[in-house]
Amino acid sequence: MTGCLFCKVASGEIAATVVKRADGLLAFQDINPQAPTHLLVIPTVHIASLKDATDDTLLGRMLGFARDLAREVGIAERGYRIVVNTNADGGQTVFHLHLHLLGGRAMRWPPG
Ligand code: AMP
Ligand code: ZN
DSSP states (O other): OTTOHHHHHHHTSSOOOEEEEETTEEEEEOSSOSSSEEEEEEESSOOOOGGGOOOHHHHHHHHHHHHHHHHHTTOTTTOEEEEOOOHHHHTOOSOSOOEEEEESSOOOSSOO
16 A cells, blocks of 8 residues: 555565565564564555454464464574554554564563
């Protein structure tokens, strides 16, 4: 979608440190990491938020992709957190669906 930050990352118009790409999905480093490992997983097609997602197969593939990615970057055994901030109360700031994959430190609960 024109003007969407993560559509521009997906197309290469905005540079990002890409760590994995497959089947219409892309993972790249978050520009403002909140953990030693902080990666974002996006579909290359524009979907504004989880609320707006209608393709449950795609959502399942995003989770599987994140699971594989966690193993590949070496955080799977110690553990990790996957976050999907959704709309205003969820704290979403970029309106292109993304999973946060956070690891490399112990996470706290409850989240802020
Ligand atoms: P959210 O608040 O869940 O919408 O998350 C948006 C995330 O995108 C934040 O963690 C930002 O640090 C991250 N972000 C914003 N711009 C960029 C960018 N150009 N490259 C990588 N990550 C970004
Ligand atoms: Zn987009």
